[in-house]
Amino acid sequence: MGHTDLVMVCDAGLPIPEGPAVVDLAFRAGVPSFADVLDGLLEELEVEGATAAREVRDVNAAASGLLDRHFSELELVPHEELKSRTHLARLVVRTGEASPYANVLLRCGVPF
Template sequence: MKRGGILHPELSAHLARLGHTDTFVIGDVGLPVPPGVARVDLAVTLGVPGFAEVLDAILAEIEVEGAVIATEAAGSAAGALLDARVPGAETVPHEEFKQLTGQARFVVRTGETTPYANVIVRCGVPF
């Protein structure tokens, strides 16, 4: 058994397969997942697990090169959280954000109910 880190086997496998410039999404419970994009569904109930918990666990395991968030998140609780965790993220209108999720390797669905608690993460390399 792993001692720590991501214990969810499906999520761990998806993260391990990521390469430089690959993107994936961490989203709230209501973010639509486009057909053909893998979904790792962590939602248990509304609010569980929360977006921040999932984001922090994943960020501890990967190298981030960039991120994209919805412009509408600006000034919201989700926007403040995202600014602190992924500073310098590109912003796009929410409708465009949803279109960009179609290019992601997978989407992690949390139980989060805060509007615009979504991020597209682009992987970097640790050297």
């Protein structure tokens, strides 16, 4: 992924628009988890920013905590806005996650 390219890491329920390339990892409910996929991607990608749904704070403590551990500055927007930004992604990685608002839009950086 190049500098400023967007990667959406999403739960099994997020609608994916036509346009971005899709890697659909969803095998069954919960497999693979949002946490496992996000952790793996962050080991491979240089990420300079991230955006998630504001609603994650009130509804999904596990996903909210995971995002806070990974991103010191996390942009929070309404869920509908996050969904609308999905079409801007170069890549969507769909997990098997079956909990609400387990989605994050990653903005790639450069390693130098």
